[in-house]
Structure formats: structure tokens, C-alpha cells
Amino acid sequence: MDYLSKVLWTDDEIAFRQEVREFCDKEIAPIADEIDKGPYPRELIRKLGQVGYMGVLHDESAGGSKRGVSYEIIVAEEISAVNAGLDMARMASTTLYGMPVSKFGTAEQKKKYLEPIVRGEKIGCIGISEPNVGSDTAGMETRAEKDGDEWILNGEKRFITNGSQADFMCTFAITDPSVDAKDGMSAFILDTTSDGFSVIEDHELLGMKSARVSWLKMEDVRIPSDMLLGVPGQGFEILMDELDSERTAIAAEAIGYGRTPFEIAVKFANERVQFGRPIRAFEGVSFKISDMAVKLEAGRALTLTAARMLDSGQKATKQASIAKLFTTEAAIEITNNALQILGGSGYTTDYPVERFLRDARLMTIGGGTAEIMRFLIQREVYKEFFPR
Ligand SMILES: Cc1cc2nc3c(=O)[nH]c(=O)nc-3n(C[C@H](O)[C@H](O)[C@H](O)COP(=O)(O)OP(=O)(O)OC[C@H]3O[C@@H](n4cnc5c(N)ncnc54)[C@H](O)[C@@H]3O)c2cc1C
Structure with missing residues (x-):
């Protein structure tokens, strides 16, 4: 198994993966189907905090372990291999x-x-997308105006993961409409108990049903000026900054969604007999297994490359985008083919393959669509060929 390979991973990373896997087997696997009715129990987030899986990217001063992105991708893959919405x-x-x-x-x-987020005691969310703003984040409509020692926020945020569950939101708003959004956007921390903040609705989703994804409204929400992140006008930079590590971690999640259906399909094809032979004897089935294995291992290597670059302080926009694009498209293909190998059984809820297929479908959309990933990759390629 390449996820245990000492060529790719350090001894400490391999031991850490084992530890996370044991936690998932004990704490998440027994309720993985049940929590798909949602929402995830807060208690589970608290437990994830207690064992340190909310803090591998964060400084020790904030209660984290600062182990880095290579550890974050292990947590993301292992939890996603059991329940995607929870991760x-x-x-x-x-x-x-x-x-x-x-x-x-x-x-x-x-x-x-x-x-409190690292401890798993509080829950956070990020508010970027709006009813009229998706891929084109610079078109943001939410506004924040300064009023003495406070900011007043007005606008709506749509498709916000954890929205109705969150204690705090990192929200983005235009603070200077007279300039381009790249200079006129700011980032704020918002306490969701603030007056004027409300949940319009939780979206009904195809998958990721253990999570809650919400449409939120801010109507004259007053927040103290010390809840601004960075300086006024720094919002777009803050927004762009976290995307490479987010996309690398999403790539790892996608490997998780693919891995479990792959393992189920491998075993099923070995046991299911038709025409007097296990179905793995037919190339129509076994070549699908080969393609799944290739995509999982290639995807994991791409993801680890991006993680290693980020951990060594390098910019990884191209590698993170490649990893996200490849693994998320692969996850849809793998889960779909696994369902095909299981035949009618795959279409039932007797196996979790249908759940992973529904979950995987999101990931060429959330965190930047596949089309936007392709746009970013070619842009980085042209920068390499024709540096300014
Ligand atoms: C379950 C779920 C959870 C989410 N969680 C969050 C969250 O926590 N916080 C948050 O802020 N947002 C979140 N999102 C929003 C998500 O990031 C957006 O859905 C995504 O960025 C795409 O935006 P859109 O849906 O408005 O599509 P649009 O941007 O309107 O795009 C529609 C289609 O047009 C294509 N398109 C757009 N521009 C181009 C272009 N230049 N070239 C080629 N094709 C293009 C897109 O690829 C897509 O296929 C979530 C979404 C979902 C569904």
C-alpha cells in the first residue's frame, strides 16, 4: 500500500496515520451511516479536538501541534474514508x-x-460565496461600513459549510467600493450570536449529509473594530492565502472518498460469482480495478508533492490545483465504477458506495471548480514559460 510506503512517508507520518485510522475505526466507523442523516454530533468535533486532529496546522500558542500539511492530508484522507461530510x-x-x-x-x-476551535469546543465557518458570487469572488456584494469603533455588515452568504452550526464566521466584505475588490475587500471574525445575523435555511444537498451547509444573512450586524483580520483592504490577500493548503487537503479528502469504495469493489469482485467465475476474472471488471488503483496512487503522490512544497515554505499554486483537479475527478470516476462493479447491490444502501458517490460529486465544485482549477494550472504554466 503506497500510504504505508517508507519511500513516500516518514516513520512518524506512518505511525500517525495508524493512530488516526484506529481513532476513525473506533469513534466514527460505527456511526458513519447514522450521522449521514446529519448533522454531525458536536461531541465528535470535540473528540477530534481532544486527540489533536483540529490542530495539526496551527501554532502551539493556539493549542495546535504545527505538524504541517503532510499530517493534515493524513487526517483528511482517513476521516473522509469513513465519513466525508464529517471531514x-x-x-x-x-x-x-x-x-x-x-x-x-x-x-x-x-x-x-x-x-476553542483547535480544542473542538467551538465551530467555525468561512463566508465567501453569495447568491450572486461564486467563482468570481472579486464581485462580492456584502458590504462593511465603519461607524466609530464598530463595523456594520450587510449581505448574504450562501453555501456556507457549518453555517447554521458555527460559533464564529470568518467573513469577507467590501469595505471600499471605490477601488477594485482586490484592494477594497476586508476580512472579519463574526460571532454568530451577534444581533442581525440569521440563518435563512440549510440547503438540501445531494450528498455530504452529515454536514450542514447554509444560507446566511447579515442585516446591520455591528461588530467591534478589533474583529477585523489584518488591515482594511487586506481581505483578498487573506482569501487567496489559504487556498493552496485548502486545495491540497481537499485532494486528500477526495482520495479518502475513492479509497473505501475501491476496497469494497476489490473484495466484492473477488467474491461475487457469475458465469461460474469470480467477476474479477472478467477484464470488464478487473481493468476498472487497475484504473482505480492507478488513480488513487497517482493522486496521493500529487497531493503529497503539494503538501511537501507547502511544508518547505514553497508556493504550490500549480501543484495544489493539479492535485485537487486530478483527485476530485478521479474520486467521481472511482466511486462510480465501484458502484458499477457491485451491480444492483451498489445502488442500495447495503453498501456505503452510493453515499461516497454522492459525497464525491461535490468536490469538482467546492473549493474552486474543476474549470477554475484548469484556468489556474494553465496560468501557472504560462508564467513558467514566459516569466515577466
Ligand atoms: C456543499 C457545498 C459547500 C460549500 N461550502 C462553502 C463554504 O464553506 N464557504 C464558501 O464561501 N463557499 C462554499 N461553497 C461554495 C462553492 O465554493 C461554490 O459553489 C463554488 O466556488 C462555485 O461557485 P458557484 O456555485 O456560484 O458557481 P459559478 O461560479 O456560478 O459557476 C457555475 C459554472 O460556471 C463555471 N464557470 C464560472 N466561471 C468560469 C470561468 N471563468 N471559466 C470557466 N468556467 C467557469 C463554473 O466552473 C461552474 O461550472 C460550497 C458549495 C457547496 C455546494
């Missing part, structure tokens, strides 16, 4: 919300708004 919720809290606070927050902000 989506974990990641929305500790990475999507947590990284902007970790990298741009003051010591006081980290103490108050990051430490």
Missing part, C-alpha cells in the same frame, strides 16, 4: 476558518477565536 465540517472549522485567523489574527484574536 468537510472539520476542515471548514479548522482550516477554512482557522487558517485566516491563524495567519492574520492578533495574539488576542487567536486566544479568543482560534484556541
